[in-house]
Amino acid sequence: MNRKSIIWLTVLFLVVTAGCSKQQTARPAQEVVVKAMQVIQQDTPVTYEFVGEIIAKDEVQVKSEVSGNISRKFVNGGDTIRAGQPLFEIDRRKYAAAVADAQAQVAQAQASFSNIQRDVTRYQNLASQGGIAIQILDTAVSQAEQAEALVKAYQAKLEQAQNDLSDTLIVSPVDGRIGVNELSVGGYVQAGSTVLATVSTVNPVQVRFSMSENEYLKFAKMGTSPDAWGQNLKLILSDGSEYPLPGHLEQIDRGMANQTGTLAMKAAFDNPNQLLVPGMFARIVAVGETRQGALLIPQRAVQEMLGKTFVTVAGANNEATTKPVKLGPKIGNLQVIEEGLTPQDIVVVEGFAKTQPGSPLNITMIGLNDLTIPGTK
Structure with missing residues (x-):
């Protein structure tokens, strides 16, 4: 093949290639x-959402006023209880004995006081007739006062013993639900320090959440006070459903937290069916400006x-x-x-x-x- 033929073949190839490229370029893109x-x-x-945690409005640690072993338990962990309902009983035998001893001391002191009072009455009659020296009457009166004071001291001791005996029956201070980690029968309780159980209120509950500094400033600049936006709060549960009852803002912290730069708040929600349980997470929804x-x-x-x-x-x-x-x-x-x-x-x-x-x-x-x-x- 001569040089001229090679040139023509090369030109023909370039023309065909260019034609194919044009056809491909001209093909419309697919929709x-x-x-x-x-x-x-x-x-x-406009609504604003804040992630919150459901907490008990009141959480009370139940402690005993007296020391001793638990002799009876009237509830189980997780039970719903009422204020004043018996929870535990401390072994009451030594406290009952203390009451009996104090009663005997009061009776003895009262008998002694009565005898001295009768002596005072006789000495007063004799002294009025000049039958005894006034010093004898004064001594009797002083002894009567001492005997009366002793009666009052023993009565106070008796009252304390009766209170201790009454305190062996430990009752719930609030309506709520008792924790599952309560002590068992036989456990020893130290007065004022041992936690027998924790009772959490269940209705209403609170939702604790935080507002950032920028969010707080946004509300403040709009002139929207917490009394306005905090009175008809919605609660969105973790499954996306909306809690049927509205809530209201109940507490605002005194200032921003140093470490997080957020303002802590608590909103209250009625919980008659006890659907809301402390520890659950939910979203607070507040309505702001339009x-x-x-x-x-x-x-x-x-x-x-x-x-x-x-x-x-x-x-x-x-x-x-x-x-x-x-x-x-x-x-x-x-x-x-x-x-x-x-x-x-x-x-x-x-x-x-x-x-x-x-x-x-x-x-x-x-x-x-x-x-x-x-x-x-």
């Missing part, structure tokens, strides 16, 4: 099937990358376009958008992961009723 919805614009009450004409999109339409947030919208000719957005607070399953979108934008909710900027979209429009997210209501 990406997505679900999308138009940006919602409406007046929206935003006029707020722009809302589904939370799952928001994409995050390298600390930035953006969404995919249907641009001209239904082509995928990426827009950076500034997020506001969350409202249920929706997200408030403060910057980056207009009410006319159509936001891709499902399928945006398969798109690239400029990709043609095959759009199925959906509404709020189609936004079912597992684990939420």
Whole structure:
């Protein structure tokens, strides 16, 4: 093959290759099937959520006023109990003996006091007639006063012994539920130090949560006091369900915690069916300000990358376009958008992961009723 033929073959190959490349370039891109919805614009009450822990409003450690061995136990761990209900009994034998001994001492002192009083009466009659010296009467009167004081001392001792005997029966100080780690029969109890059991109140309960400094400042700058936003609180349980009874803010700490920079708070919720148990975690939802004409999109339409947030919208000719957005607070399953979108934008909710900027979209429009997210209501 001569040089001229080789050149013509090379030119022919380049022409054919260029034609194939043109055909491939001209082939239209395949449409990406997505679900999308138009940006919602409406007046929206803004809610704020805080993670909280359910705690007992009152948690009382039951201790004994007397020492001794537990002779009887009237409850089991986990029982629901009432204030004044017997829980334990300390061996009462030595305390009953102390009462009997004190009663005998009181009786003896009273008898001695009575005899001296009779002597005083006789000496008073004799002294009035000049039958005895006044000094004898004075001595008798002094002895009577001493005997009376001794009677009062023994009566106080008797009262203490009776109180000790009464304290051998230990009752619940509050309505609530008793812990499962209570002492058993035979265990020794040291007065004032041994914890026999812990009783936690169950109705109402409190939810302990914290508010960050920025959140506190946001409420303060809006002029919204805790008396306003803290009176109709909602509680979202760990399974996503809403607790049926509202709560109210009950306690606010005196200042920010040094280590966390948060303000501790406690909200109270009625718990008549004892559904709420101390140790459970839940979310407190507080209603703040109402935003006029707020722009809302589904939370799952928001994409995050390298600390930035953006969404995919249907641009001209239904082509995928990426827009950076500034997020506001969350409202249920929706997200408030403060910057980056207009009410006319159509936001891709499902399928945006398969798109690239400029990709043609095959759009199925959906509404709020189609936004079912597992684990939420």
